[in-house]
Amino acid sequence: MKEQTLFHDTKKQITLFNTYNYASYEDIIQQYSKEFRNLIKPKGDTCFGFWMQTLADLELLDLELQGLTKIYYIDPINKIVDFEGDDDYVRNRVAHLELVLNKPSLYCEFVDEFDDTNAYAFHNLYPYKGKFYPRIVRTLINAFKLDSNSLILDPFNGSGTTTHEASLMGIPSIGIEITPIGVMIAELKNELLFLNEKDIDFSYSDLIEILNAIENKKWEDKNSTIYKLMLIIYFDTVDAFQRTSRYEKKGKTGLFIEKFQYIKDCYKKIKKNSRK
Ligand SMILES: C[S@@+](CC[C@H](N)C(=O)[O-])C[C@H]1O[C@@H](n2cnc3c(N)ncnc32)[C@H](O)[C@@H]1O
Known part of the structure; x- marks a missing residue:
């Protein structure tokens, strides 16, 4: 008679006493997570x-x-x-x-x-200290019943969580901020939503050239969004280097490229969902 098993992919293993069919590790994890999800998932349609x-x-x-x-x-x-x-x-x-x-x-x-409950869209563009949680901003916008006919003002806009979340919800907003870097990040988060795909297409060698230009104070670009984006990525890179020796292996160039790729990934994800 054929052996009944929950698992699809069993492997023969010889032990001291007998030869058994064991499920693969991946199969066990998959079955377990299915069971677990059934147990913890709320039972309701909302x-x-x-x-x-x-x-x-x-x-x-x-x-x-x-x-x-x-x-x-x-x-x-x-x-x-x-x-x-x-x-x-x-x-x-x-x-x-x-x-x-x-x-x-x-x-x-x-x-x-x-893959994150708060760092979606460009909210994670820069680790500005004292950021709001986007989810709380969204909740308040909902609680106040604001819509595209409203105008949101954040007089202490920091790096622009409020203004970015407002834009994602299609609501006009104004942010006031005393710190120049806060203003730059806040503007950038919203401008990136409207950037053309071809404008964010850089090869590794382009990025290395840009990094050198910034370090030599010769960085310029006609596209002001790209100009600011590269500066912000550079500030983030330098800041990360100052704080920890963890990134020494990657080097400043490796980290700069990695941070650029992260923003580009965010851009692609947001474009994919922009109609929604
Ligand atoms: C907690 S942060 C704001 C977070 C922000 N609302 C958000 O959406 O993530 C407070 C900000 O107020 C700014 N600030 C403090 N005094 C200010 C002033 N007199 N005018 C404008 N901005 C000011 C600070 O530079 C800081 O970035």
């Missing part, structure tokens, strides 16, 4: 994002649902929500739900695409 971890997140969900729906009920034990309102609108804007009536929220698509 459910919490896995990034909802704290009681504060629960309060924030409550706050944004006040702005997004007519009436709602949160079941915190089962991690599900019931609401009345425009489901497409909720799905496109909400920051704390993974599924809205069985379809992934746009925020969930960001999280999946960028």
